[in-house]
Amino acid sequence: GNSVTQMEGPVTLSEEAFLTINCTYTATGYPSLFWYVQYPGEGLQLLLKATKADDKGSNKGFEATYRKETTSFHLEKGSVQVSDSAVYFCALSEGGGADGLTFGKGTHLIIQP
Amino acid sequence: GAVVSQHPSWVICKSGTSVKIECRSLDFQATTMFWYRQFPKQSLMLMATSNEGSKATYEQGVEKDKFLINHASLTLSTLTVTSAHPEDSSFYICSARDLTVSLSSYNSPLHFGNGTRLTVT
Numbered sequence: 055g056n057s058v059t060q061m062e063g064p065v066t067l068s069e070e071a072f073l074t075i076n077c078t079y080t081a082t083g084y085p086s087l088f089w090y091v092q093y094p095g096e097g098l099q100l101l102l103k104a105t106k107a108d109d110k111g112s113n114k115g116f117e118a119t120y121r122k123e124t125t126s127f128h129l130e131k132g133s134v135q136v137s138d139s140a141v142y143f144c145a146l147s148e149g150g151g152a153d154g155l156t157f158g159k160g161t162h163l164i165i166q167p
Numbered sequence: 168g169a170v171v172s173q174h175p176s177w178v179i180c181k182s183g184t185s186v187k188i189e190c191r192s193l194d195f196q197a198t199t200m201f202w203y204r205q206f207p208k209q210s211l212m213l214m215a216t217s218n219e220g221s222k223a224t225y226e227q228g229v230e231k232d233k234f235l236i237n238h239a240s241l242t243l244s245t246l247t248v249t250s251a252h253p254e255d256s257s258f259y260i261c262s263a264r265d266l267t268v269s270l271s272s273y274n275s276p277l278h279f280g281n282g283t284r285l286t287v288t
Contacts, residue, residue, distance in 0.1 A: 058210070090279075095281070096281060097171065097173075097260070097278075097279040097280050097281040097282065098260070098262075098279035099279070100276060100277065143210070143211070154201045154203070154213035154216055154226075155201075155211075155213065155262075155277070156213070157203075157210040157211040157212075158210055159208065159209055159210040160210065
């Protein structure tokens with residue numbers, strides 16, 4: 055079956071530091087890949103996505119590249135802000151999302167001023 | 168923007184009672200809604216796919232008689248935890264697909280509710 059593995063947190067960084075949150079996946083087909091973010095007290099929001107190999111998703115300074123050869127979709131940001139503190143979930147979906155998502159466990163990111 | 172409202176945000180109930188959780192799409196119609204459960208420090212696990220006007224599709228290992236899903240309208244799906252026990256204590260999250268953006272589920276966005284914290288004593 056499908057699975058998503060992401061680095062466990064919490065990850066604590068100083069403001070303006072470089073961020074990488076690793077995510078690897080296992081899938082039987084060719085999934086779409088997603089990063090969701092959950093800010094304190096809010097629901098999950100789509101941060102970015104990529105639907106095929108070598109696609110790069112980007113949003114709000116975050117980016118992730120769909121690497122089929124390494125089955126990875128690592129999330130990166132060049133300079134994090136305190137407002138980026140949240141829980142980040144890597145997820146995949148086969149069938150373009152017509153079915154439900156398979157999520158990783160989530161990574162709690164804490165940015166200190 | 169599109170919002171999914173989930174109610175209640177938290178509930179405490181006694182063992183043996185039933186609890187209903189509502190998931191509403193506020194400004195779009197959702198033919199498909201998904202119900203997830205999240206245990207502490209675990210990932211969100213898909214429980215079932217709720218389709219308006221038809222029976223829900225449950226994931227393997229999820230008891231359909233325990234977790235009753237009703238999707239009676241295009242804006243409302245409910246999850247009822249029947250005869251709840253302490254092991255049912257968890258965080259339940261719904262999501263809904265907004266097909267007004269695109270008729271293709273491939274491109275239509277998925278919106279999540281804020282979740283419901285269920286504690287069974």
